[in-house]
Amino acid sequence: MEKLQAVQWGEFRIKDIFDVSSSNKVIHANKVKIYDTQIPNTYPYVVRQSKNNGIKGYIHENLKFLNPANTISFAQDTFLSFFQKQKYFTGNNVKVLKYKGKNTIKQKSLMFISIAIQKAIAKLSWGINSSKESILETKFFLPIDHQNQINFDFIEKFIKELESAHLAELEATHLAELEAYLIASGFTQNDFKLQTRDRQTERERERERERAASQAEIENLYLNIVWKEFRIKDIFEQIKTKNVVTNGPGDLPATTAISINNQLGRYISPKGATILQNVFSATANGNGKVFFQPKPFTILQDSYAFKFKYEINNKKEFYLFFLGSLNKVFQKYSWDNKSTWKRVSEELITLPVDNQNEIDFDFIEKFTFLIMKIILNEIIDHYNKKVKNILICIANLK
Template structure:
């Protein structure tokens, strides 16, 4: 067993950049790392003084979420991020995966919260690592093990692609055209209430339904299975019309619902596209992504109260004609 503090120097970033006070770009030179659990912790790029860059070949650690990612290149950070710098030679992105896997297992038993991941606790966290006879870390095995895993996954992917008939990696003319169109898309700003009619769903408690009692989807705010918890038979007066965008009111999970459904919570929202001629699943798949991208970083829990209070909330998407042209190339 090894203490994390014996293997890594745990430091505070040179400067913390508040997400609400910086201009976050979609592309740039230096990434902006926050506590999110996706995209390698990267929220985007920012242009700030290089004096405040953190070194690459380090691990970014979300102090109140225990999210951790290997950062190969120099980067800026948001609030409550710690920098883990290896005290030993030979640290790289490959063995970093092994170390982080062991770290995640160690932190799994902790509850969520800043106090759980104070610097002192981080330092004392113990890791299970392979060793050689003299008790030193067996880096040879770690590097070999990670390389073997990578080769195994590539081999499995090659077999799957061959069986599925997907060995041809060349884009079709339509696919290439769709990419060309997307690269040139200009996203305009729209008021969400100008594009959608918005309403709250009915409220049907899970204790009042019998699971698998029918064929109608019963939706919750989960991100799994397109929000469908089960299928039920229930009073038709609570039935919601499908062909709409559904937002989990307390989780901001955005999904397209093709069929009529029941909902578990009146905090959930239904968005009906006002332009009925464009109300098909492909356009609404696209708009769901636009809503999630535009609002997901600003609002999470409690999105319903936000939309109720600020009916003029904005989101971004390309003009309708361009959407149809883009989707036509993919369908």
């Protein structure tokens, strides 16, 4: 902000900088197929909307009706100004602003100017409309140099610094989110290393080798394990909970029949509630689904909780493995075939067993950890690709 305040500003009219023309053809949305994402041989379809840079989608149309790239689209009755990097088609009442200077104008400068124009026309509203003449006379402010000319050097440098700062902020935000997710998933700082971009390629190769080794170990484990069917009621028991349907709002998470948000549909007062932790919850109505609840919660309605009948180590790997096995059973239940405990408890699940024909918890722990390790590496790679894509986008603006 200090740099913007320190630079000198001059007033310009659109006609001082741009030629204003109508679109090469008005294309009506109900006459074409609009794609949400750009596929081969399609181009942006710019209309009078305020989101997504005015781009409603992407369309096939005769190429002779394309408007030139590196121009500014100006929506006449919604008063929206956007820089368009690609060639594009338009809908109704969209003018095209083409830079008329002798030298080629850079994309960063066009982007800056489109924002300056938008700031000037933001006070105008739908229904006023505008003619070509009124657009040409639209006044706005831009940084100027000592010759009272547009200070393109300042604009380019300012946007580059802004992009660098924004990229650093994005990287820091994504890194913090990733670290928080990994730690919440049970990994410690020693279980993963988030590298600078200088080592990303090397670490990607290392993670690929780790994935391959983990996958081979999983396959070896799987081939050498024996599986056995168990009745759910022989392993788990339902937990009796107090009725708290009438409890008012509060800060205690409570389960309902929803199958999203880890089944936590309400937050209620803890007064008189049965507070549970490290147990399973399940829907008793609607789509059948089981959830692991690692933090304190209670049962509100259309749901119930159950736990292991005998004491086990409260390792997250155990709960996650059983969660997958249980949901293979629960997924067949629905509104018409409710997943009540009476029904579900009679179902069979298949589990690994050891030499004594007992549930093999050692296998479960190792197997689940290896799966989590593979997922961990994929998450880190996804993060790195996300940052790389941001860098590519910024590079393309240069």
